[in-house]
Amino acid sequence: MRVFKIPEATIMRLSVYSRFLTKVKKQGKVTISSNDIAKGAGVNSAQVRKDLSFFGEFGTRGVGYNVEELEWDILKILGLTVEWNAALVGFGHLGHALALHRGFQERGFNFTCIFDNDPLKIGTKLNDVEVLPLAKLEEVVAQNHTRIGVISVPADAAQDIADSLVRAGVQAILNFAPVYLSVPQDIELRNVDLAVNLEVLTFYLEMHRQGYSTERTPNLAK
Amino acid sequence: MRVFKIPEATIMRLSVYSRFLTKVKKQGKVTISSNDIAKGAGVNSAQVRKDLSFFGEFGTRGVGYNVEELEWDILKILGLTVEWNAALVGFGHLGHALALHRGFQERGFNFTCIFDNDPLKIGTKLNDVEVLPLAKLEEVVAQNHTRIGVISVPADAAQDIADSLVRAGVQAILNFAPVYLSVPQDIELRNVDLAVNLEVLTFYLEMHRQGYSTERTPNLAK
DNA sequence: TAGATTGTTAATCGATTAACAATC
């Protein structure tokens, strides 16, 4: 099997580039340089060109990139030229916010099934989608061939949910619970940890307060 | 000024370790090895020891770490032995979920002021906190000496909000809007991009579908 | 003492960046 090693940071940046290109396209720009993309994404231009070079040649020397074509090419790389269905598990405040999140809709993500164990939530509907009990998860997710599961349940329930999703046949899990989940090697798992990012901030504030300079690698987030 | 270079990945892992230690403490364990912490956080034991070594010596050779002491020491490093007040800007679904997010409360984060520009939301209350109009942001944040701002407004409004927060004197910003924000160098800025993480998953699913193996660096998220 | 596990060094590995030939 062909092996294709791409830094994960590259994938994350491509996602950022593509959204920036969408914005630039709306402003009517037709052509853009790696330098302008870099400024719009907070990285340097060599990084932009290097990231793209993993996947081919997309620009014209001396000219730059066609905004619309490059946007489309990146969306193709990310698998975003089709819509994706996902199962949402946990319909609390965060789950609710995710289900309605504009940033997901804009990029073609749909939550086609939603699960919770709260009797007050079960049976309610979000648009056309009925909230189902957790007991139905494996059956429904398997039947729908849903490939992506999103976990927004409390930390102590998350591992059980992950296990259920895996048994139901999902191939990828996005986990919002602040806990490390163990899943089989062939399952793609990513964690979004809201508190971790806030704690990075308090760490630096605390360091500054103590009179330390905390120079560090410039990175995407800065 | 003393310079203190710590990989940001180390800080993020410390946050994960400390939550795992809290869990372990509740289970009644008194002592733990770097190997067990590593398993609980999905990293290897050398990484755990290296991460800690930036800040001192916390264990006993041949024995391991005292769970409660290490938990506390890490919280101290992260600046989490005190409570933190933050300003929340944007009280839509996501802002609402963040304000009620258990993972923030547990770690001592309070949103002591909330802003939105929707007349229907202004004047409503969340617990004791009244939602104020954006026009009040700079005045209130400055008066309260709020050091952290959290942005959960649509992408096209985020830069203006960031500018306001900076003028109001915040030192750190956590941005949930899917856009790169430009802020002065001395402001700590981190982005939580919900869609980026989902798109990393679709990228790998798409690669697999096309018959590529996407071996890559094992990392914290996996 | 024997076994266990830390703290740290040095090697390895991988990602970022500078520089420049290619070329529009």
Place this chain on the structure above:
DNA sequence: TAGATTGTTAATCGATTAACAATC
């Protein structure tokens, strides 16, 4: 042709990991 900008190489930089002496 002169100027601009890409694509790519090689150098640099930084983070991870293996290995082991220190030591409980």
